[in-house]
Amino acid sequence: MVNCKNCGTNITSKFCPDCGQPAALKRIDAHYITHEIEHVLHFERGIFYTIKELITAPGQNVKNYISDNRSRLVKPIIFIIVTSLLYSLVAHFFHTEEKYIKSVDARTIENQFVITSKIFQWLQNHYGYANIIMGLFIAFWAKLFFRKYNYNFFEILILLCFIMGMSMLMYGFFAIIEGMTHTNLLMYATALNFLY
Structure with missing residues (x-):
């Protein structure tokens, strides 16, 4: 059993049941950075979607x-x-x-x-x-x-x-x-x- 590094709760799955923090964080690498940039820019709930909604x-x-x-x-x-x-x-x-x-x-x-x-x-x-x-x-x-x-x-x-x-x-x-x-x-x- 692992304790959550964020709130200290016992974790029995991949995520903390209280705060949602992953049990094991992945290392920051090129894939992580690319994913973060895509997260900000992607069309659904991203910057382009926001621009479209704020225009219409x-x-x-x-x-x-x-x-x-x-x-x-x-x-x-x-x-x-x-x-x-x-x-x-x-x-x-x-x-x-x-x-x-x-x-x-x-x-x-x-x-x-x-x-x-x-x-x-x-x-x-x-x-x-x-x-x-x-x-x-x-x-x-x-x-x-x-x-x-x-x-x-x-x-x-x-x-x-x-x-x-x-x-x-x-x-x-x-x-x-x-x-x-x-x-x-x-x-x-x-x-x-x-x-x-």
């Missing part, structure tokens, strides 16, 4: 995630980090990041905006974290202004993670088109984001 019925899917079923969609923090990473890669590859968040060069404005320039540079280099931090502030103010609704701060934050993730995908889509056609589409991308 965003309000209903987020409402279902908050109140009914959290296993259908990718976890919101993972979603916003992955989508922000995708946007960063696309914007960097097509060289459109300077147009979407233009940082101020402190040397040309006689060091008046050094802090602002540093903040914009950090935002430009860390979209995923910046989106989460902005989401915290937006969730706070949304909760304050819409306190008559029965959503708490964290439920609003979850909603914002999904919305901001989809926003990053839309900006990424327009960045690809802009990079290929060399036309400025920022206005259209922003309008589509507001409509969404």
Whole structure:
């Protein structure tokens, strides 16, 4: 008989009857890493499925995630980090990041905006974290202004993670088109984001 390494319960099968931990963990190898990546990206309950659901019925899917079923969609923090990473890669590859968040060069404005320039540079280099931090502030103010609704701060934050993730995908889509056609589409991308 083996004791569970997670909760200490006696295990008589392949899994712990209390916490579900496997009796013997497999070693981390290339197959394990591949499986983890597939788990995040696979279509059923993965990132592609989440994107499809958030395009077809965003309000209903987020409402279902908050109140009914959290296993259908990718976890919101993972979603916003992955989508922000995708946007960063696309914007960097097509060289459109300077147009979407233009940082101020402190040397040309006689060091008046050094802090602002540093903040914009950090935002430009860390979209995923910046989106989460902005989401915290937006969730706070949304909760304050819409306190008559029965959503708490964290439920609003979850909603914002999904919305901001989809926003990053839309900006990424327009960045690809802009990079290929060399036309400025920022206005259209922003309008589509507001409509969404």
